[in-house]
Amino acid sequence: MDFSLTPEQELFAKTVRSWVDKECPKNVARDIEMQEFEYPFELWDKMSAAGFHAIGLPEDLGGAGGDVLTQMILTRELARSLAGLTWIFGISSFCAKSINAFARQDVREELIPSLAAGDVRVAISVTEPSGGTDLMGAMRTRAVEVPGGWRISGQKIWSTAAHVSDYLFLMARTSDSPDKPAHGVTLFLVPNPSEGLETRQIPKLGMRAVGSCEVFLDDVFVPDRYVVGEPGMGFYRMLSTLNNERIMVAALCTGILDAVLEDAVEHLNE
Ligand SMILES: Cc1cc2nc3c(=O)[nH]c(=O)nc-3n(C[C@H](O)[C@H](O)[C@H](O)COP(=O)(O)OP(=O)(O)OC[C@H]3O[C@@H](n4cnc5c(N)ncnc54)[C@H](O)[C@@H]3O)c2cc1C
Missing domain, CATH: 2.40.110.10 (Butyryl-CoA Dehydrogenase, subunit A, domain 2)
Known part of the structure; x- marks a missing residue:
């Protein structure tokens, strides 16, 4: 099986990596984590502006399209700096998938555009x-x-x-x-x-x-x-959220390992 990314996916990963290095590098992520009980609204808003909440949601309702793999590329790149903070993107994003698939049509139409824009969590x-x-x-x-x-x-x-x-x-x-x-x-x-x-x-x-x-x-x-x-x-309908979320745990851990390796190599080269 070929696990390599397509040129489009490679480009997406690179774009997210540049965004992370500019908007929330590791020192910023560490500062945020020091603030227990202070939800990082500013980081959420930056993610909204970057369009990250729209990924995986249908284009006809304001989403950006993209599949689970696209979400996992995003997760891995975010986790390289944000680690557990990456969940601020993940939770809402995966609930949105179940809402999109199973909520009433009027509720879908009400919530999916707001979820995609980052106006609703x-x-x-x-x-x-x-x-x-x-x-x-x-x-x-x-x-x-x-x-x-x-x-x-x-x-x-x-x-x-x-x-x-x-x-x-x-x-x-x-x-x-x-x-x-x-x-x-x-x-x-x-x-x-x-x-x-x-x-x-x-x-x-x-x-x-x-x-x-x-x-x-x-x-x-x-x-x-x-x-x-x-x-x-309800249990079955929750699975489209939880199955995605479990894959996200793996992507998140991989992103954290990317960062550990990166820091270790940097340290060895000092
Ligand atoms: C930081 C964090 C964020 C979370 N976010 C959410 C969230 O947003 N929404 C939400 O609903 N939940 C959330 N959870 C809950 C998470 O899904 C549960 O913690 C998880 O399902 C385990 O349940 P538990 O903590 O009750 O542990 P338990 O079910 O009590 O398990 C304790 C230990 O016993 C082991 N164990 C349990 N049953 C068996 C068995 N039959 N045989 C052998 N070993 C067993 C488990 O592997 C585990 O090691 C979160 C948890 C954490 C820590």
Whole structure:
């Protein structure tokens, strides 16, 4: 199998690398990471201006097109300087993919152009305090159907950038007796702020500026239009976000290794 990049992809990687060296070189990234709990809005805005949030989204809705590989080239080049801070691009970008694929048409048309422009951020709120690996077994957050929408109560944890996101892409249990373990959960776009919704940042050792949050939901109302995909099938609909996101972890690690190697060679040559 030929893993080499096309000339167009090579050019894209080079363009991103120059952007990184100019806009957020390693010393800038380190300074940002020193500021725990201070989300780097300026960096987000620079990424918006560069058009990075539009990559992977459909051109007819304001996106720039491009496939997963394009997103991974971007991720690797960003991570060479930004490391974990690269998530500020990744989270919203991959939620946008599920929204584009499964949200109602009017919601797609409302959100995809804003996501592509960087005017809207979305956070993933899936993991719960009782466990993330066994996601379905641990899920206690519950949504109950009411006239015009759903009422959600429960708790999430490790929701990256939830405190600065306009929507939480949130999974909740909607059936107690699903026919399969992977059924019975539904995906929602929970507007933030909403009455009954609270986010709290968790102090941590790395990715400090991005912010990882606990999310508390007390009878939060979500209108019907913000159900993403069919009720009960949320796990499957989340996969287009999570599958992309897992590939991104690999691209991000590769970018970090690029930087380590670069610094090591520079040091040896001193
Ligand atoms: C910085 C950071 C950002 C994150 N961002 C998000 C986000 O934006 N949105 C979101 O929803 N979640 C997010 N997460 C949550 C992440 O997806 C979970 O941490 C992950 O799924 C693991 O879940 P856990 O932490 O509950 O660990 P656990 O599930 O409790 O696992 C703990 C350890 O036990 C091991 N283990 C678990 N089950 C088994 C088993 N059956 N057999 C053998 N070993 C096992 C695991 O491999 C792990 O080493 C984030 C986490 C971190 C740390």
